[in-house]
Amino acid sequence: MTLFLVSVRSNEEAQIAVAAGADAVVVSRQRPDAFIPTVPTLIVDVAANLLTPAVDGPSIAIGEDASHGLVIIRETAPTEADLDAIVEAGRSGIMLAAAGRLVDTLGLAALDDIASRCRSRGLLVGFCGGLESPDISRLLTFKPDILLVGRALRVAHRSDAPLDPDAIALFRGLFPQPTATTRPAKTPAKTPAKTEERPRRRRDRIFVRDMVLEIDVGAYAEEFGRRQRVRFSIEAEIEAIDHPTRDMRDVVSYDLLTDTIRQVAGVGHVEFVETLAETIAARILGHPRIGAVHVTVEKLDLGAGVVGVDIWREAGG
Known part of the structure; x- marks a missing residue:
C-alpha cells in the first residue's frame, strides 16, 4: 500500500485534507514539524517525527539524536554507503525531495533504482517534490511507501493559494484502494443452474x-x-x-x-x-x-x- 500524504499549513487545512481523502498530513510551516496520521497502518506508525533533514552533499549525515522516522534527502540520490548508514542509525527509511519536480531532478530510472535498493534493506521510501496528477501512476509502478503532494493540491497550483478539496479527491482516486477479503459463506449444495451468457466487456x-x-x-x-x-x-x-x-x-x-x-x-x-x-x-x-x-x-x-x-x-x- 502506498500512503497518500498531503502537505498542509494549519490544523484547519489538515481537517480539509482528511475529509477529502488524505491518508495523513504533514503540517509544514517553516519545516515539516508535525505528522498527523488519519488511518491506522504500519507505515503511519513508523515514527512520531516523520521527516528529519539530512545534510546535502556526496554523503548523508544523520543527526545523533535520530532514532526513528524517515531521513529526508534533497536533490540527490543516496549512495550504498548512505543507505547502510541510515540502516545503522535505526531509521525507518528515506524521503526523496526536490525543490522543483523530483521526476525531472533525479529521473525515473534513478527513482526506480533507489526504491529497489531501499526495499532490499528493509527501508521505507517516499517521494515528494512537485508531484502532479500524471506522476502518481508513473511512480506507483516503483511501489513507494509514501507519496507526499503539496502545491498541486492548491487552487490553480499556486503555493500561496488555499487547498482545493476537489484536487485532493482527484489524487485520492489515483491511489489503489485496499480491497477487503471476506470468507464466502457455506451454502447447501444445489443443482447447478444454467450458466447465463456473460455480456461482452468493452x-x-x-x-x-x-x-x-x-x-x-x-x-x-x-x-x-x-x-x-x-x-x-x-x-x-x-x-x-x-x-x-x-x-x-x-x-x-x-x-x-x-x-x-x-x-x-x-x-x-x-x-x-x-x-x-x-x-x-x-x-x-x-x-x-x-x-x-x-x-x-x-x-x-x-x-x-x-x-x-x-x-x-x-x-x-
Whole structure:
C-alpha cells in the first residue's frame, strides 16, 4: 500500500485534507514539524517525527539524536554507503525531495533504482517534490511507501493559494484502494443452474509505436560494448470505463508504456530482445487496469533487414 500524504499549513487545512481523502498530513510551516496520521497502518506508525533533514552533499549525515522516522534527502540520490548508514542509525527509511519536480531532478530510472535498493534493506521510501496528477501512476509502478503532494493540491497550483478539496479527491482516486477479503459463506449444495451468457466487456487500447532507443543488446561478442538501435512498439488492452473521460482517474496514461521501455532499456547490457520484451510485458501487466499487452522489440542495425520478437501476454497468464 502506498500512503497518500498531503502537505498542509494549519490544523484547519489538515481537517480539509482528511475529509477529502488524505491518508495523513504533514503540517509544514517553516519545516515539516508535525505528522498527523488519519488511518491506522504500519507505515503511519513508523515514527512520531516523520521527516528529519539530512545534510546535502556526496554523503548523508544523520543527526545523533535520530532514532526513528524517515531521513529526508534533497536533490540527490543516496549512495550504498548512505543507505547502510541510515540502516545503522535505526531509521525507518528515506524521503526523496526536490525543490522543483523530483521526476525531472533525479529521473525515473534513478527513482526506480533507489526504491529497489531501499526495499532490499528493509527501508521505507517516499517521494515528494512537485508531484502532479500524471506522476502518481508513473511512480506507483516503483511501489513507494509514501507519496507526499503539496502545491498541486492548491487552487490553480499556486503555493500561496488555499487547498482545493476537489484536487485532493482527484489524487485520492489515483491511489489503489485496499480491497477487503471476506470468507464466502457455506451454502447447501444445489443443482447447478444454467450458466447465463456473460455480456461482452468493452475494451480500449493505449499504445506507443516505433519508439527507437540506442541500447546495449546482443548475445554475440561483437555486440558487447557497442550500442544498437532498437525499436519498441506496445499495445496495452484496458477495460473501458462506462462514462466519458473526465480526469486522470479515468486514464491509463501512455507514460506507463514509454517509462517502462526507458527503465528496462537502461539497466545495462541485455543479451536477448526476448528478455527485454518479457520484462516490459510483466511490468506493464502490474497495472491493475491492464488485462493484456502486445510487445514488439526489433533490432535495426544487424543488416539490410529488421529482426526481433513479438509477444502477447495476459494478466494472470
